[in-house]
Amino acid sequence: MSAVFHGSSLILLALLSVAPATAQEPTGDAPAAIPVPVNGAERYTPADFTRFAPRTALDMVEKVPGFLIVTGTNGGERGLGAATENVLINGERIANKSTDARTALARITAAEVAYIDIVDGAGLNVPGLTGQVANVVLVAGAGSGGYKTTIRWQPEWRPRLEKNWLNGEISTTGKLGGTNLTLSLKNEATRKGHWGPERVYDGNGVLLFTRDEFGAYDGERPRLSAALARTTANGNKWNLNLGGQLQLLDERVDSVSQRPANGTVREAFKFTEDEVNFDIGGDYELGLGKGRLKLITLYRFEHSPFVDSFIVDRAVGGRTGERFKQTADEGESILRGEYSWRTGGGTDWQVALEGAYNTLDVDSEFAVLQPDGSFRPVIFGGERTKVEEKRGEASLTWGRSLASNLTAQVNLGAEYSELTSSGPGGLTRRFVRPKGKVALAWKVAPKTTINWFVQRRVDQLDFFDFASSVDVANGQGNGGNGLLVPPVLNRTELEVVQDMGAWGNASVAFAYAYAQDLVDQVPLSPTTEGRGNLPPAHLYRISSKATLLLDPLGWKGARINSDITLRRNRVRDPLTDLWRDQSEGQEYLVDLSLRHDVPGTNLAWGAGYFDERYSPNLRLGAIEKEYTDGPFVTAFVEHKDVAGFTVKLSYRNLAGMKDGFDRTVFVDRRDGPVAFSERRLRKFGRFFQLTVTGTL
DSSP states (O other), X not given: OOHHHHHHHHHHHHHHTTSOOOSOTTOSSOOOOOSXXXXXXXXXXXXXXXXXXXXXHHHHHTTSTTOOOOOSSGGGXXXXXXXXSSEEETTBOOOOTTOOHHHHHHTSBGGGEEEEEEEXXXXXXXXXXXXXXXXXXXXXXXXXXXXXXXXXXXXXXXXXXXXXXXXXEEEEEEEETTEEEXXXXXXXXXXXXXXXXXXXXXXXXXXXXXXXXXXXXXXXXEEEEEEEEEEOXXXXXXXXXXXXXXXXXEEEEEEEEEETTTEEEEEEEEEEEEEEEEEEEEEEXXXXXXXXXXXXXXXXXXXXXXXXXEEEEEXXXXXXXXXXXXXXXXXXXEEEEEEEXXXXXXXXXXXXXXEEXXXXXXXXXXXXXXTTSOEEEEOOSOSEEEEEEEEEEEEEEEEEEEXXXXXXXXXXEEEXXXXXXXXXXXXXXXXXXXXXXXXXXXXXXXXEEEEEEEEEEEOOOOGGGGSOEEETTTTEEEBOOXXXXXXXXXXXXXXXXXXXXXXEEEEEEEEEEEEESOEEEEESSSSOEEEEEOSOEEEEEEEEEEEEEOGGGTOTTEEEEEEXXXXXXXXXXXXXXXXXXXXXXXXEEEEEEEEEEOTTSSEEEEEEXXXXXXXXXXXXXXXXXXXXXXXXXXXXXXXXXXXXXXEEEEEEOTTOOEEEEEEEEESSSTTSOEEEEEEEEXXXXXXXXXXXXXXO
């Protein structure tokens, strides 16, 4: 990254620290706090978080016992559809795809929060929500007391890597006339890397040679955004969101080895991407008849050129290399309307219509290094691919209380899609697929809730699977597949939530899905492979989330949080027709943390333990397993008032976790003899991370 960019970023940070803005995109004037919870909600007021000295709404929601924020921007899919995040602000979903729940909450100062209700999603008139949902309600007239600036700065210092100084966000909130205004500058900067040996074996397991490798992965992702929101005198509401971002990625892996036939061999893989994207969207809500009509629109565009190159220098045998270039232009246009009303009997209804036009235009080039140092393009059959999708969706949602302790929500819908691809095997196809969800929330006892749903979900395809690509580092590629169809998941989940009073909160969930047309590696011809659809599969999950408060044991201010998931995803192998684990499917996750807020002081300390495992990626001619060796262990100390800021210093990777990658390559298909195998283990050492948060 150039010094010009660094300097410009610092100047923008300084300017934004004095600019007017508002912290939360989806708000107008918030309702006043009401004295008691409604609909069986569990309420948390600012007094419940005093000992944590929260700076933002995010600090508060993260401390709610047993609650974990589901992050993402509407699942990362095209379109808006039903809600996917379990956070509402003033009872409304975050309808801005470029802002996830954590980002939105981090822009709201703690002083603006009136209370937080943890409610059952099935009891809300928000389609798609089930299980525990946090509704963050702001004080009346939030943002009218002058401009407030929230700051998060998170530098990181890793061994053998460039220091990461520019990771953080600054946003300023307030009112401009009667309009809430938000300006934000956020940079998700990364400086990652690892180093270590990779051993290469022949088909009989005999060691051939060892590579000494070093990888560094740098990224700058500055995003500048603005949001305006207003509630008019007649109760109508409007929001406008603008944003632009650069994603500047620079990754490199260098290795050196000694080989009997070639002497010293040096290999260099390099990846660069200079992406530019922007989005503009908004919504308008007004009273109409007996209900409310909300119109939402969004346009997003992304220009993403990247270059992969892999060059090998041999002391004996000369220099060879390959390069793969791709420029992708993605566009998304959405128009959605929602009409909601409540009957006199307490039934909530919503009718929603959504239309979207999505495009992907890919230009690719595969080239081979020439003796003079230039690259000569080689025809590989995937030079140009264009994908267009015209999609429409309609849904009807019904929700009401069936009894004093039982609420239900039913969502019925259908999706129409016209999909056109000009790439390999390209054609135009049309799909009409029903979908829907039935959810129940049953409070079986004052402190016990059972949440259940059954759902038919239609997932979306990755447009890049229609385009051919080449992996120059591993000498393999994917052919484009114009015959892909969207996956469908018929799923059900049962969750039991237990309020343990002074001991905290815990939940356990059991889920099953009968999946149709999952996307995985399939044979496209006797000699090629690519992404394709699988026969029906079975997906199983058990998960638990809990917060154990240790005050009853005499350890005042201490708590343990846990998030544990076990999965078993069984699919039919397209090569052998045998049952196996889904490629790169999560097998388990264990996330444990301890936090102790020392009573009577501004000090806190704690530790964390994280371990996660994924199943191997099965190509038709190779088995690739990416994994971590050992858990990721952290420790931290925090001071809640350093010149008005909260300062947290973390020492990370105490157990010395390493990054592993094993690859077995076969002579032909993986049901035949082995050609060679590689075993890689790279360490990245222990490192420090500083987090500074505060408001001005």
